[in-house]
Amino acid sequence: MKDIFTNPLIVKEMRERFRTRKTVWILALYLLVMGSLLLGFMYVLQLNELPMPGDNRELFVMTAVLQYALLCFIAPALAAGTISGERERQTLHVLMTTQLTPAQIVWSKLLTSLAFVFLLVVASLPLYSFVFLYGGISPKQLLLLMVFFAVNILFFGALGVFCSTWIKRTGVSTITAYGLAFFFVVGTGLLYVFLGLLLEELYPQQWLNDSVWGLTGLQILGELNPVLVMFELLGENLGPTFDEYFMTPWIFFTCCYVLLSVLLIWWSAFLLKPVRPGLRWK
Amino acid sequence: MIQTEHLSKRYGKLQALTDLNLNIDKGKVFGFIGPNGAGKSTTMLILSTLLTPSEGKAYVCGYDVVKEPKDVRQSLGYMPDFFGVYDNLKATEYLDFYAGAYNIPPAKRKSLIADLLELVNLSNKADAYVDSLSRGMKQRLGLARCLVHSPDVLILDEPASGLDPRARIEMREILKQLRRMNKTILISSHILPELAELCDEIGVIEKGKLIACGAVDDVSIRSRGISMMEVRTVFGAEKAERILRESRFVRQLDDKNSHFRIQFMGTEENKAELLQQLIAAGVGVVHFGDSRENLEDVFLAITEGVGN
Ligand SMILES: Nc1ncnc2c1ncn2[C@@H]1O[C@H](COP(=O)(O)OP(=O)(O)OP(=O)(O)O)[C@@H](O)[C@H]1O
Ligand SMILES: [Mg+2]
Numbered sequence: 001m002k003d004i005f006t007n008p009l010i011v012k013e014m015r016e017r018f019r020t021r022k023t024v025w026i027l028a029l030y031l032l033v034m035g036s037l038l039l040g041f042m043y044v045l046q047l048n049e050l051p052m053p054g055d056n057r058e059l060f061v062m063t064a065v066l067q068y069a070l071l072c073f074i075a076p077a078l079a080a081g082t083i084s085g086e087r088e089r090q091t092l093h094v095l096m097t098t099q100l101t102p103a104q105i106v107w108s109k110l111l112t113s114l115a116f117v118f119l120l121v122v123a124s125l126p127l128y129s130f131v132f133l134y135g136g137i138s139p140k141q142l143l144l145l146m147v148f149f150a151v152n153i154l155f156f157g158a159l160g161v162f163c164s165t166w167i168k169r170t171g172v173s174t175i176t177a178y179g180l181a182f183f184f185v186v187g188t189g190l191l192y193v194f195l196g197l198l199l200e201e202l203y204p205q206q207w208l209n210d211s212v213w214g215l216t217g218l219q220i221l222g223e224l225n226p227v228l229v230m231f232e233l234l235g236e237n238l239g240p241t242f243d244e245y246f247m248t249p250w251i252f253f254t255c256c257y258v259l260l261s262v263l264l265i266w267w268s269a270f271l272l273k274p275v276r277p278g279l280r281w282k
Numbered sequence: 283m284i285q286t287e288h289l290s291k292r293y294g295k296l297q298a299l300t301d302l303n304l305n306i307d308k309g310k311v312f313g314f315i316g317p318n319g320a321g322k323s324t325t326m327l328i329l330s331t332l333l334t335p336s337e338g339k340a341y342v343c344g345y346d347v348v349k350e351p352k353d354v355r356q357s358l359g360y361m362p363d364f365f366g367v368y369d370n371l372k373a374t375e376y377l378d379f380y381a382g383a384y385n386i387p388p389a390k391r392k393s394l395i396a397d398l399l400e401l402v403n404l405s406n407k408a409d410a411y412v413d414s415l416s417r418g419m420k421q422r423l424g425l426a427r428c429l430v431h432s433p434d435v436l437i438l439d440e441p442a443s444g445l446d447p448r449a450r451i452e453m454r455e456i457l458k459q460l461r462r463m464n465k466t467i468l469i470s471s472h473i474l475p476e477l478a479e480l481c482d483e484i485g486v487i488e489k490g491k492l493i494a495c496g497a498v499d500d501v502s503i504r505s506r507g508i509s510m511m512e513v514r515t516v517f518g519a520e521k522a523e524r525i526l527r528e529s530r531f532v533r534q535l536d537d538k539n540s541h542f543r544i545q546f547m548g549t550e551e552n553k554a555e556l557l558q559q560l561i562a563a564g565v566g567v568v569h570f571g572d573s574r575e576n577l578e579d580v581f582l583a584i585t586e587g588v589g590n
Binding site: 007008009011012015016019020089090091093094095096097098099100274275 | 327330331332333334347348351352355356358360361362364365366367368369370371375378379380381382383384385427
């Protein structure tokens with residue numbers, strides 16, 4: 001931990017990032033989008049019915065979904081330019097000849113881009129106070145939601161850094177990171193629904209009354225989908241219901257995605273190494 | 283300090299470097315010269331642990347570049363031919379970052395950075411943002427950056443490229459100062475005269491092969507026996523031309539109104555012989571000597587047709 005404040009790369013990245021105007025603009029824009037959509041939604045709600053403090057969860061779900069969508073948008077993009085940005089600015093070669101190891105470089109890059117995304121989330125926390133006004137959620141749920149967001153940010157960051165190391169150009173790397181993120185957020189969900197329905201259609205006798213959704217394999221797929229997990233966390237149900245999970249969704253999700261992130265980071269560090277003894281690299 | 287043994291590098295089918303054997307002693311300045319695409323940068327990348335050689339071995343300060351990259355990195359400073367600087371960092375912060383990257387304790391950095399900026403004449407730009415510096419200043423800052431961990435070996439890839447004549451001279455003065463500090467320097471360029479003054483030895487590389495290597499004079503005269511000469515006459519130009527054309531030491535003759543440039547193949551004695559011949563024939567010779575652009579032409583002569 002002490003390392004964080006003495007790591008030269010982190011200090012440098014922070015200086016670079018927080019001295020640009022862009023950073024302020026992103027933060028302002030983020031809060032503006034979040035805030036205006038939220039307030040707009042609240043306005044529409046109170047047009048329809050009298051506000052009923054205490055049991056209106058819609059707003060909470062809405063806020064969470066909105067924030068998640070924005071994170072999906074921002075986190076991969078911020079991380080996808082880290083290593084390839086150095087490469088494009090022709091500073092990577094010099095960086096590699098210092099005593100910084102590839103693993104250190106990847107970690108510090110990831111950490112600093114994550115730090116900014118976390119700043120966005122923390123800065124938007126006051127907006128949740130509106131949501132609390134309407135009630136319907138417990139502090140525990142909010143806490144879990146934050147953990148869920150943290151895991152997602154970590155994963156998207158790792159994905160972005162990986163694409164950034166793997167692909168030379170920032171533009172292509174950003175698109176690839178979005179593509180992969182899309183697969184994890186939407187693709188897994190679609191695959192889950194598709195496979196479930198397919199099995200149901202193919203073997204109607206075997207899987208009666210939605211029992212197909214109880215299959216462990218399908219459940220694993222479902223629990224890998226962030227959207228399903230988030231709704232589960234918020235106490236909402238999307239699509240078919242199941243009686244029981246083989247493991248609490250958000251715990252399983254957290255374990256899997258943290259593991260995946262660590263793997264991606266490790267792989268990035270490996271890719272970044274210019275010279276690997278015993279391995280001929282073209 | 284720098285040693286390579288049968289070093290080769292292939293990029294797919296392209297043979298960028300073939301069987302390079304170099305041996306550079308401590309405190310020597312070695313100039314690496316060759317046309318575009320000769321393999322200079324490739325060699326330097328391998329020595330800086332940024333590229334794996336296809337075959338052969340390379341050592342810097344006795345450390346193997348493939349097996350002990352960490353030690354190699356600690357003992358060398360590498361300046362690429364093109365490099366960028368970071369936005370939104372001041373010159374001192376820029377150097378401070380690299381000092382940190384070489385694990386230099388913060389307490390020592392301040393005076394170190396001041397010294398380095400002094401060395402490269404950038405003290406007045408200490409608080410300027412690095413992206414606002416001019417090309418020549420960036421180049422000098424880059425050189426200061428190479429020196430933060432006071433390495434014994436410096437690998438400089440075309441440090442003078444893109445600089446105006448004054449900046450080139452400034453750069454050369456800094457390099458001379460580094461030579462006095464007993465650093466081993468490997469420096470590349472396409473421009474021989476630029477290196478000639480600075481280097482103890484030069485190596486000429488073409489199409490990935492080292493075709494000449496040795497002390498500056500050796501490479502130009504002794505090993506090849508080629509030098510460029512100028513002859514100026516005030517009278518008897520026709521006679522001079524005839525003599526020069528017929529001489530067996532002259533390979534090529536350029537004639538600009540009694541001002542001859544010749545490619546001379548032979549020893550110093552042969553030169554004296556030729557001069558005596560001219561004078562004996564009654565030619566009014568006012569100038570007879572090595573051409574000022576000598577090295578450039580020698581370089582062209584040496585690399586002419588190699589590898590075709
Ligand atoms: N990454 C690469 N992939 C494929 N070929 C490469 C790569 N880098 C260099 N080459 C090829 O290797 C050869 C040597 O290149 P190198 O950069 O070492 O030349 P150089 O002597 O530094 O030239 P210059 O004077 O232009 O800097 C060239 O033919 C070049 O096309
Ligand atoms: Mg080059």
